[in-house]
Amino acid sequence: MESLKTFFHFALDWYWLPLVLLYAGVISTILIENRNPSKTVAWILVIIFFPIIGLLLYYFFGQKFGRVKKIKKINKEQTKRLTQQWEQMDGMMESFIADINTEIGDLSKVFRLLKNQRLSLPALQNNVKLLINGEQKFAQMLSDMEQAQFAIHMEYYIFELDTIGLQVLNLLERKAAEGVVVRLIVDSFGSPDMVKYMQKTTHSRIQFNAFLPVNFTSLANSNYRNHRKICVIDNHIGFIGGINISDKYCNDPKVKNRIYWRDTALRIEGLAVSMLQVNFWNSWNQTDGEPFLLEEGYLRQIKNNSCIRGNAAVGFVSSDPASIGPFNMEALLIAIGEAKHSVQLCTPYYIPSEELERALIIAASAGVKVELIIPAQSDSYFVQHASFSFLKPLLERGVHVYLYTKGFLHAKTACIDHKLTFIGTVNLDIRSFYINYEIAAIVSDAALCAQAEQQFELDKMSADWLTLELWKQRPRWKRGVDSLCRLLAPLL
Structure with missing residues (x-):
């Protein structure tokens, strides 16, 4: 009986030691994985501020070594x-890309990405x-x-x-x-x-x-x-x-x-x-x-x-958790970087990578008309507020943002310079770029581009234009919630 009491006293005095070792091991594992820094910090914050729950969440949803x-x-x-x-098809693909280049110029670099990374025949x-x-x-x-x-x-x-x-x-x-x-x-x-x-x-x-x-x-x-x-x-x-x-x-x-x-x-x-x-x-x-x-x-x-x-001309860009690169994001970045006149984007979830956010800002600052439509009301509370936290930098640099009010906008499309259209499963968020199995069709066709742009204009008629002034008028508590949800953005 005395030995049992001694054990309990020891356990009460030193219970923190195995927890510290466990936390140190988990955090070390996260650091060794060399993830995106924002994702690493997000997981560490979740584990520290939600002690037991955070560890369970990481155990079930955060590990990637075995599966990836x-x-x-x-x-x-x-x-x-x-x-x-x-x-065997290399020569034919080069011929196809040359024909596409004649039609859309440097935007054909998107199709070259598909060929070089062996993602799809253009x-x-x-x-x-x-x-x-x-x-x-x-x-x-x-x-x-x-x-x-x-x-x-x-x-x-x-x-x-x-x-x-x-x-x-x-x-x-x-x-x-x-x-x-x-x-x-x-x-x-x-x-x-x-x-x-x-x-x-x-x-x-x-x-x-x-x-x-x-x-x-x-x-x-x-x-x-x-x-x-x-x-x-x-x-x-x-x-x-x-x-x-x-x-x-x-x-x-x-x-x-x-x-x-x-x-x-x-x-x-x-x-x-x-x-x-x-x-x-x-x-x-x-x-x-x-x-x-x-x-x-x-x-x-x-x-x-x-x-x-x-x-x-049609090609497909696909990616998955083990892709050597975020190909869907890279294809879109190439297209935005080559845009001369217009970029029109529809997405239900906007939690961008730093690269995408910077590409949109640079394009708008260089005189390209950049427009983004997202839902006024998302189907996810956290994603809704996290998305809004990313809008201010766009508004400050001249990107036109519209909030779709007719219902829920679930379309994932992009139209570039009246020449190139993306239609697929890819949201403009980190999950789609790095975690999910995703695919999008990339199409060079004047008629389809015109139809997609016409639909974009129709969707704008069912949306409210969000200006920087209107964004600043949002209640402070909402902007505070935006900022808190943004911390979880890499995990959403």
């Missing part, structure tokens, strides 16, 4: 498998169609899937089992029963109900896989989200953009939505779709799905297909 190391290994293996194909002769909101995208996609003869490949962050979700799922099951190969990837964190449903279903002919399955022992996977929205039909029709499979993207009077949901997607037909297929293949190979071979016609189609479907 595995993703890097997969990326390296897949790059090796495609090396010969890339080398393909010519594509037909592209701008799709506004879920109403347009779902009608078009369902129609195209009805005509599928060989394969339907889908990769989505959110796939809800609601009206449109069940309509899509039933169509996929029917096409699979007809002999069409249907492969479906959904993100485990974004589509938990779909994952549970498919795991319980025993009769499905769909080849289904959950991306980075999330359970208690792998909660850290929820930090690495597959945010992509891809559909490839028979390897010649593709869809990309910000629209998930969910009723909330449809502004149908029959569907009860809380707010108007404004989003953008792109339909592509032509040579570029084969590269969208490659991106799906990369994702599929990171799941437990049975492998399929790109060599069975997918890349061969690029070299042999001479059918001219349109005038658009």
Whole structure:
């Protein structure tokens, strides 16, 4: 009994020692990881000011060594498998880039980035169609899937089992029963109900896989989200953009939505779709799905297909947690840096990297008309306030900022100099640039650019212009909350 009392007294006197050692070990680990300095400081602040909770958050959501190391290994293996194909197409890609340069000048450097980093073939002769909101995208996609003869490949962050979700799922099951190969990837964190449903279903002919399955022992996977929205039909029709499979993207009077949901997607037909297929293949190979071979016609189609479907040059920029660089951000930085007249940006979340913020300020200061539309009301309290903390430097240097008031603006688009359009899944935030699996289409097509710019102007009509004077009139307490939320910006 006496020895037990002695132990308790010792524990009470020295309980702080193992905690100090634990904190020192965790903080040392964060420093050794050589992350972005702002992210390092943010995690250290969370751990210090929220002692136990901070450690738990870091354990489940902050560690990156094991997962990122595995993703890097997969990326390296897949790059090796495609090396010969890339080398064979090198001359053709140079010819394509030369043609693009004739049309858009130095903005063609964006396509050279795609080639040099082996992200995508910058393909010519594509037909592209701008799709506004879920109403347009779902009608078009369902129609195209009805005509599928060989394969339907889908990769989505959110796939809800609601009206449109069940309509899509039933169509996929029917096409699979007809002999069409249907492969479906959904993100485990974004589509938990779909994952549970498919795991319980025993009769499905769909080849289904959950991306980075999330359970208690792998909660850290929820930090690495597959945010992509891809559909490839028979390897010649593709869809990309910000629209998930969910009723909330449809502004149908029959569907009860809380707010108007404004989003953008792109339909592509032509040579570029084969590269969208490659991106799906990369994702599929990171799941437990049975492998399929790109060599069975997918890349061969690029070299042999001479059918001219349109005038658009299209490439894809993709990135993931293990990418050697934040390629989506780099492509956008190149475009902004080469802009001579205008930059128009739409994003639901604006938590920029220092590089992006500086690029926008430099462009505006040099006389480029830089415009940014973000939601007046976000779906995240912390992101809303953090975003507002980044607006003042833009306003001070002449960037035009608009707050969309009609509903929630979820579109992720950029229009540069009436010549180049970005449409994809990439938010203008640190998470999209460095953590999530993301993808965007980069399109050089005069007609599409004109349509995208026209839509931008329509969106401005449903937005309030935020001037520096109006920003300064915001209550001090709100600006204080902005500043506090900004400290967490690298973790949001």
